[in-house]
Amino acid sequence: MKIFLVFITVAILAPNIASAKRVGGIFGKSERIEEIGEFDLKGPNGEELYLAYKTTSLFFFMGVYISDDGYVLGIKKSYGSYYPLSEEKIKEFQAGGHLPNPLPKYKIPLSERLWGFSLWMLLTVVAIIYFFPKGKEANFIAGCNHYFGKEVPLDYKKAFKYFMKSASKGHAAAQYNLGIMYLNGQGTAINTEKATSYFEEAVNQGYANAEFALGGMYFDGNGMLKDVNKALLFYENACSKGHKEACRMVNYIKENNLNNS
Numbered sequence: 594m595k596i597f598l599v600f601i602t603v604a605i606l607a608p609n610i611a612s613a614k615r616v617g618g619i620f621g622k623s624e625r626i627e628e629i630g631e632f633d634l635k636g637p638n639g640e641e642l643y644l645a646y647k648t649t650s651l652f653f654f655m656g657v658y659i660s661d662d663g664y665v666l667g668i669k670k671s672y673g674s675y676y677p678l679s680e681e682k683i684k685e686f687q688a689g690g691h692l693p694n695p696l697p698k699y700k701i702p703l704s705e706r707l708w709g710f711s712l713w714m715l716l717t718v719v720a721i722i723y724f725f726p727k728g729k730e731a732n733f734i735a736g737c738n739h740y741f742g743k744e745v746p747l748d749y750k751k752a753f754k755y756f757m758k759s760a761s762k763g764h765a766a767a768q769y770n771l772g773i774m775y776l777n778g779q780g781t782a783i784n785t786e787k788a789t790s791y792f793e794e795a796v797n798q799g800y801a802n803a804e805f806a807l808g809g810m811y812f813d814g815n816g817m818l819k820d821v822n823k824a825l826l827f828y829e830n831a832c833s834k835g836h837k838e839a840c841r842m843v844n845y846i847k848e849n850n851l852n853n854s
Contacts, residue, residue: 622651626667626675629699634691636676641669644692646699650709659709661701729762736767740779749780760791768795769803776806776815785816796827804831805839812842825852 630644645667651657664683668674686692707714736755739748753774759767768791774780775788789810795803808827811820825846831839846852 622649624649624662624673624675625705626665626673627699628667630693630697632666632686632691634686636666636668640671642666642676643669644697645675646701647675648701648705648709653712655712655715656709657712659701659706664696729759729764729767732756732759732762733764733767736770740770749774751780753780760794763798765795765798765800765803768792768798769800769806772803772806776810785810789816796830799834801831801834801836801839804828804834805836805842808839808842812846821846821851 625648626645627648628643628645632642632644634642636642643666645665647662647665648659649662650659664678665675666678668676683692683696687694687696732755736752736759737743738745738752739755740752741747753771756767756770756774760771772788772791772795775784775791777783789807792803792807792810796807804827808824808831809815810817810824811827812824813819825843828839828842828846832843
């Protein structure tokens, strides 16, 4: 999953490599001149000129930064060549009617800006993937994959680890699964006290499977004193949430009058 996310990030940014090459390569510093208007005077060497804006980018395979350097006079037929334009020169050319007043506005394309800072974007994504913990749902899914051997080899110890992370963040299903694993000794030693504790945490969130599990423990006297009345209470709560097996146990207990024996 981590590799997939990094791949997607690179895939999104990679098309801008062509832009980087167009402005001088993907390593080092490059200046880009973009025409935005005509200019009717010639340069000191008789060159034809045009109004442009200039950006400067620093590359290290990907963009490190991009700066907006403002207006310049580009030299036609000489890619990347220009004459700088100071505020004083701009006003002088405007007064002489050679430049419009106000100057035409320009906007650096979003793709250029993204590429200009793409290295930091990639590093941020990598940092999030590798150094920030997974969310409780992601850990729960990873635990299920290892528990059932789905897409990965069956591994109860790894499943237990992921369920523990998810349960610590309040995931009811993960708390229930930990209870089952403690009850059956899967990925950990059998511990009915801890199983009960995790079932109770899930019950506090209204998780029907955990209510059914606690009902079974009280009904069988597994790790606690047998108490059919408490078992019935848990079964009824689970049944009210649509748990079919819990409903079956409610009927069984009442039909056989087990709760009054």
